[in-house]
Amino acid sequence: MSYWAHFRVWRGDSDKGELVDYPAEVNEGEVVLDIIHRLQQTEAQDLAVRWNCKAGKCGSCSMEINGRPRLACMTRMNTFAEDEVVTVTPLRTFPVIRDLVTDVSFNYTKAREIPSFAPPEGVEPGEYRMQQVDVERSQEFRKCIECYLCQNTCHVVRDHEENKEAFAGPRYLMRIAELDMHPLDSADRQQAAQEEHGLGYCNITKCCTEVCPEHIKITDNALIPLKERVVDRKYDPVVWLGNKLFRRGEAANKNR
């Protein structure tokens, strides 16, 4: 059963832009990305959109649909009423290149700022031994498809451009949490998280979790545990006393 929907798509570049109205035919089972493609074939042949897999696994078609950060390929048209206006805009946290395509290089910069996995001294590749139970917690974080919806929706940088320098964003704080929880990683991630990657900016309002298309519990399983690990280290009197009594140093703390 098809019907005609009313689409409003943001068209423009970094200098100027506006919401443009388009009528668009919608067929049963279609998603928003299908309609964007139909507009490219009919009404707006120069409409720029980034997409790839159409299966919710590449993270390319991130955009804002009726103001909510979503993957266009995973947003079914039957979630809207037939007479509802569907507004599609680019991600609002990153500089726009053209139409629905944004420059997400902020995220690549932040990724490069995190030192990679650091095995203990003397342990060579091929000699890594670890139990499944020790690594499965952080495997949840490996489901990330780098769609940057969490980075886009996080108000720390979305509403405050000036914080982009100091704050890595939920995706990369999750990466630090993953490395800190790794049984063989020997780098000091906790101090770096707090002092270099802006963990303190996060006020755990959970928008990153709400928008994650992979349903990763970013806040509860990565950010809060990371904050708690910083607290272990810097503020907890019982941990401090335990370290003093049993003469545990930083290395032992990492190897717990």
Next chain:
Amino acid sequence: MSSTTDASTGRAQISERTLRTDRWWLSPLLNVAGLGAWVIYATVRVFMQSYYFTDLPGQQYSYLTPFYSPCFSVGCTPEASHFGQFLPDWWWLPYAAISLPFLLLFRLTCYYYRKAYYRAFYLSPPACAVAEPHKKYTGETRFPLLAQNLHRYFFYFAGLVTLVNTYDAVVAFINKDGSFGFGLGNIILVANVVLLWLYTISCHSCRSIIGGRLNHFSKHPVRYKLWGQVSVLNGKHMQLAWTTLASLAITDFYIMAVSAGWWGDPRIVG
């Protein structure tokens, strides 16, 4: 001005704070109403300094409301002070002035309540993808919000106070003449204590202390198992946060009503 609506940084020029069409404002509104109502009720009750202990003539049972436990003021009814009296009896000093500030701080620094009041009261942000009104934002990097990291201390203290509440609930089964008694009030007190334990144990700090801080679960099988169980409870932390607010208010109101003689406690035994 929020960067969301400011296109000077090369972002798409969209002047609306949000293009969301759903009722995003409902959740912060309900939080303001719910938390506000509870704070007003609790404030009135802790400064009332009456109707906190059931000791009307003829009442064999004795219930103490959690809002007055432990009752350390010299103004407390002696039978309500299970752990002594040493605080002066001033109108502006709650009878449970030792425990209440820590319980308040435990809830104030709780990760769930932080989310709720940052969104509802500070509008930071009011909802996801809705621009906040503040010009600057430093989050929890500076005083006073840096002190949110002290949640761990308040968790330890809240555990102690919950032990005291548990003691109160157990003592309430003993009538004034030393016999065993059991009424609706006991059920309410026990239910409240069970919920308080669930809320306290499901805390994110507890989850970290129990096992979250470990990197080698395989070396600590007992703590790993406990961590798994606390993690399940932790998933219900929001629901427990609200349920315990309700159970505390209901328990207090019930004891106030019985203490004031508005209604009697239906007794099952004794």
